[in-house]
Structures are given as structure tokens and as C-alpha cells.
Amino acid sequence: MTTAILQETMQLSPQGAGARFRPYASPNHHVTKGRYITSNDPRGYIPVYEYPLNGQWIMMDIDDGYILWTGIWKALGHSKADIVKMIDSQPDLAPLIRRVRGGYLKIQGTWMPYEVALRLSRRVAWPIRDELVPLFG
Template sequence: MTSPPHSAGSNSRFRPFASSKHQVTKGRYITSNDPRGYIPVYEYQLCGQWIMMDIDDGYVLWTGIWKALGNSKADIVKMVESQPELEPHIRRVRGGYLKIQGTWLPYEVALRLSRRVAWPIREDLIPLFG
């Protein structure tokens, strides 16, 4: 798993970066919140939270990153509401598997936000962002 997220991969253009510190696995979670009927992900745990990226479109589970930083669910709602330009890009998953529930953001948006707020866990985000 050494390809960057935007290079041509075997089945997807989104692939995690290699990390000697993290064990990234593939998962597939059934959900009615997605037209595919499931969400295929690359995933790993960080501070008791699941860090996930949709294999097909690169959406990142921002809730996992946000909570790994020690922030609450209420804080993520405030952060999103304070930036209305994010609203059209947000994918919310409610119900179904607990580990896929939350706010999903496009890769580029999640990367930009992580650069602003996730400095304390930057090394733990290498599998996502390099």
C-alpha cells in the first residue's frame, strides 16, 4: 500500500500511503445511506476512533479525525456550521454500523481541514494524506 491517493491503483484511485506505525485494512459496510448499498473503506484505529477513507471516491470520515483530536460531536457540528461553504460537500451517515456514522468530507476538504486543526496527530494521518 504505497501508492498516493490520487495515483492509478488496481481498482481505485484512492489508496492509503504506507506507514510502519499503522495497520490499514479494507472493510465494507452495508448502509442504506449510500446508493451503492455499502461503503468500501480503508480503515485503521487511532485513539479509539476509526479513521476511514472511502475506497471509491476518497471521502474521509472526518468524525474519526475530529474525535481523535479529543473534540466532541457538538464541536464538529459547530465547526461545520461556521463554514457554510462545506455544506454542499458533506455526506452524513446516520444509522447502521456505528463505526461508519458521522460526517464524511471529500479528500481535499479533509486534507485542508487537517492541516489547520490536526497538527497534534499529523503523524497518525500519514496513511490518509502522506
């Protein structure tokens, strides 16, 4: 059984202060910290910074900076099938991504390294750029 174990409001600080992957400060976003149990990860859980956007959860893995690209993609109004098409059209992405299937619904989807998600967001997420400040500054 999967559950959200930890929910707390985070004091936000600029990238690079303390841990490598931390959300940027934003007066317009309420970022919380969560920890979700999953058998899809060797740690047995995924610790995240998270906040809602357009009915989706925007998440960053606290330990390694992976970004839940599915949340950004769906917040833009695209379907999950479009992610598969995008990844299939760029085979160099395939070895970089992590897919979480099953378990807690919030963490399911395609996760990408921070740098990859940042580059893709610059190309396709212009309409929600202000909403991605906690992730990318």
C-alpha cells in the same frame, strides 16, 4: 441489519498507484479494508480503508476518497457537537459533506471529500499529523 463483511490486511502503496484513493505506505499503521452495509448510501454499502487511532476509526471511502472527519475530529479529543458548530460556521462546507446516520456505528458521522479533509487536517490536526500518514502522506 448492518455488518462488516470484509476485513483484510492491505499491502499499502503510494497515492496514485492503481486506484486514485489508496492509503500511503506507513510502517507504523495497520490499515485494513472493510465493507459496511448501509441504507444511507446509494451503493448499499461503503467500502473503506480503515485503522484505529485513539479509540476512533480513521476511514477513507475506497471509491470516492471521502474521509470520515468524525474519526479524525474525535481522535483529537473534540465532541461530535463541535463538528456541527464548525460546519455551521463555514456554510460553504455544507453541500460538500455527507452525513451517515444509523446503521453500523463505525461508519456513522460526517464524511468530507479528500481535499477538504486534507485542508482541515492541516489547520487543526497537527497533534496527530504522524497518525494521518496513511490518509494524507
